[in-house]
Amino acid sequence: MVLNVLIIIAAFMAMEFMAWFTHKYIMHGGMWHFHKDHHDHSNESFFEKNDIFFIIFALPSWLGIMFGAMNGFDFKFYIGIGILLYGIAYFMVHDVVIHQRFKWFSKSENWYVKGIKRAHKVHHKHLDKIDSENFGMLIVPFHYFKEKSSNQQNVLINS
Numbered sequence: 001m002v003l004n005v006l007i008i009i010a011a012f013m014a015m016e017f018m019a020w021f022t023h024k025y026i027m028h029g030g031m032w033h034f035h036k037d038h039h040d041h042s043n044e045s046f047f048e049k050n051d052i053f054f055i056i057f058a059l060p061s062w063l064g065i066m067f068g069a070m071n072g073f074d075f076k077f078y079i080g081i082g083i084l085l086y087g088i089a090y091f092m093v094h095d096v097v098i099h100q101r102f103k104w105f106s107k108s109e110n111w112y113v114k115g116i117k118r119a120h121k122v123h124h125k126h127l128d129k130i131d132s133e134n135f136g137m138l139i140v141p142f143h144y145f146k147e148k149s150s151n152q153q154n155v156l157i158n159s
Contacts, residue, residue, distance in 0.1 A: 007075055007079060008078050008079075008081050008085065009082065010082065011078070011079040011080075011081070011082025011083055012082040012085050012086045014082075015087075015090075016086070016137065019057075019086075019090065019135075019137050020136040020137075022053075023135040023136075027053065028130075033049070034049045034052050035049075037049050037050055039124060046101070054087075054091075057083070057090075058087065060080070060083055061080045061081075061083035061084045061087060062080065064076045064077065064079045064080025065077055065080035065081065065084065066080075068080055089138065090137055093116060093137055094120075097113055097116070098117055098120050111145060112145070114145075115145035116137070116140055116144070119136075119140035119141065119144040120134065122134055122144075123135070
């Protein structure tokens, strides 16, 4: 039981690195065609080509859960659960909290939420695939969590 929980936690944590790596080198690399509309919001629609990455990241989770269950709930099952939990966290942070695709938590004053919004705003200031920064999602550089003056803070978060 403890080992299974540790596997889930390790898989969840590994996914933050995988998300960073994939975002920096694949989404801003060879698959920029799919990710570009996430940076360029001239065509405002609910769905983006970028949403294809939801399916790409869901596949290893589904396969891990399925094959792990078929083998008596071995380690693959728990890796799949860790990936699934990261996917849920990513969706909640990125699509709900930051981009407000669903208006569930629109007025948070939480220091962590403010920090990830600041880091993501800096990432999105570039409309091309080059020169972006802050490719992670849940772990961002500490300086984004430091308080800014209220005027500067409102510009970063609300613009």
